Amino acid sequence: MSLKKALAAATLVAATVSAPFAMAADKVRIATEGAYAPFNFIDESGKLKGFDVDIANALCEKMKADCTIVAQDWDGIIPGLMARKYDAVIASMSITPERSRVVDFSEPYYSNSLIFVAPKSSKFSPKSVDGKVIGAQRATIAGQYLEDNLADKVTVKLYDTQDNAYLDxxxxxLDAIVSDQLPAYDWLRSEDGQAFEFKGEKIDIDDKIGIAIRKNDKLREKMNKALQDILADGTYDRINAKYFPFSIY
Amino acid sequence: MNWTWDVIFENLPKLLDGALLTLELVLISGLIGVMLSLPLALMRVSKRRWLQAFPFAYIFFFRGTPLLIQIFLVYYGASQFDVIRESALWPILREPYWCAIITFALHTAAYIAELLRGAIQSIPKGEIEAAKALGMSYPLMLRRIILPRAFGIMMPAYGNEVILMLKGSALASTITLLDLTGMARTIIARTYTPLEIFLAAGIIYLIISALIIGLFRMLENHFNRHQQAREKPQDLDAQH
Structure with a gap:
């Protein structure tokens, strides 16, 4: 076989192999947790719903990508991203320096603060927590806040899901839990949350929520562009209004 | 994948703390389990039908449902009822430590009872008949013949069960306990190094398993010492 023929054959093979990839819409696999209402949860019919899921779908529409959204337990959600089980995490994840060492984040898509929640009948105050038992979800900003700021004064209990913390x-x-303010706001309005209330002021920790993507993945630019688009054309505001009567951006 | 080995050494003291709690849970629940299993097994081998019913239902329930469901029922389930929260049991049931011990003990008791039943039933009839012929009463026979023989017979299978419980004890981490698995998961939540920390935790589990296997070898030799030759048999072939 002459060199020319060989080259031609190689080009043909390359073209055949790469064609299907070039033509299909980008496939993007997105993970969310599914246990963090109203941001992501599984409804009665077993479908993933919530603010994060709506945002994910809106972004995919703007990116013209073919998206699948899967549920993944929280404390394995970053390891799963790094292991390429999916390409992005849209699960109300706070942008932290610790996480930024292992993954990249998009621009923030909403802001969060922490707050204490305790029974209405309790005299619990964030100003005097000595000796109290306080819970939070494991591997969250709230959990880190407890461990970093209160571990020497209180007994810290960490739960696999927010729901289990509410149950306890x-x-x-538990005397109180430290929780992200927005999902707690939603829970207090629910039937289960009737006997509880916020205690003290919200704790502003400059907590910005972003989309986690593997380091140096080009998907980040596309996500940022799509995020700008939905913020500009009112899609974001419509989704926001579905869940909260105030802006959470 | 970049491995960061330092993270293992930095967190080793914490992991060993967790391992200690794991050992404690397995040991205490195992001892309670053995004590519970004895009456269960004896009722199970009884010739009276009505005595067999309770252990049968008990063993059926605890073997037939996952340990995770059992631990959730005890920890999250029981606490939903005001009756329990206002009862004298609440100081115990509010502690995740005791919830884990109670669940593991009830769970393992069902398995041990079934092992013990099988062992009792497989004691050669002749040995029981010999004991009866000597005029032994049932309690004496139980103490001198049936139970020592049954323990010897079930020992290898029981060693297996203890190792299964060691691994099952990882579920304690789901009710806020910082056992070896719980500690590993809490460390990973800060460091995002699941491979390194889970590898370290896995090796610690292996070491504990190895110790348990060694312990049961010794127990087997103790209970079955009558089956071993005192002296090394020599020239057996030559005699034929």
């Missing part, structure tokens, strides 16, 4: 607050094993 209801059972009386």
């Amino acid at each position: 607050l209801a059972s009386g094993r």
Whole structure:
């Protein structure tokens, strides 16, 4: 075989192999947790719903990407991203220096603060927490806040899901929980949350929520562009209004 | 994948703390489990039908449902009821430590009872008959013949069960306990190094398993010492 023929054959093979990839819409696999209402949760019919899921779908529409959204347990959600089980995490994840060492983040898509939640009947105050038992979800900003700021004064209990922390607050094993303010706001309005209230002022920790993407993945630019688009054309505001009567951006 | 080995050494003291709690949970729940299993097994081998019913239902439930469900029922389930929260049991049931011990003990008791039943039933009939012929009463026979023989027979299978419980004890991490798995997960939540920390935790589990296997070798030799030759048999072939 002459060199020319060989080159031609190689080009043909390359073209055949790469063609299907070039033609199909980009496939993007997105993970969310599915246990963090109203941002991401699984409804009665077993479907993923919530603010994060709506945002993910809106972004995919702008990116013209073919997206699949999967549920993934929280404390394995970054390892799963790094192991290429999916390409992005849209799960109300706070942008932190620790996480930024292992993954890249998009521009923030909403802001969060922390707050204490305790029973209405309790005299609990964030000003005097000595000796109290306080819970939070493991591997969250709230959990880190507890460990970093209060570990020497209180007993810290860490839960696999926010729901389990709520259950133990209801059972009386916990004096209070530290939680992200927005999902707690939603829970307090629910039937289960009737006997509880916010205690003290919200704790502003400059907590920005972003989309996690593997380091140096080009998907980040596309996500940022799509985010700008939905902020500009009112899609974001419509989704926001579905869940909260005030802007959370 | 970049490995960061330092993270293992930095967190080793924490992991060992977790391992200690794991050992404690397995040991205490295992001892309670053995004590519970004895009456269960004896009722199970009883010739009276009505005595068999309770252990049968008990063993059926605890073997037939996952340990995770059992631990959630005890920890999150029981605490939903005001009756329990206001009862005298609440100081115990509010502690995740005791919830784990109770669940593990009840769970392992079901398995041990079934092992013990099988062992009792597989004691050669002749040995029981010999004991009866000597005029032994049932309690004496139980103490001198049936139970020592049954323990010897079930020992290898029981060693297996203890190792299964060691691994099952990882579920304690789901009810806020910082056992070896819980500690590993909490460290990973800060360091994002699941491979390194889980590898370290896995090796610690392996070491504990190895110790348990060694312990049970010794127990087997103790209970079955009558089956071993005192002296090394020599020239057996030559005699034929």
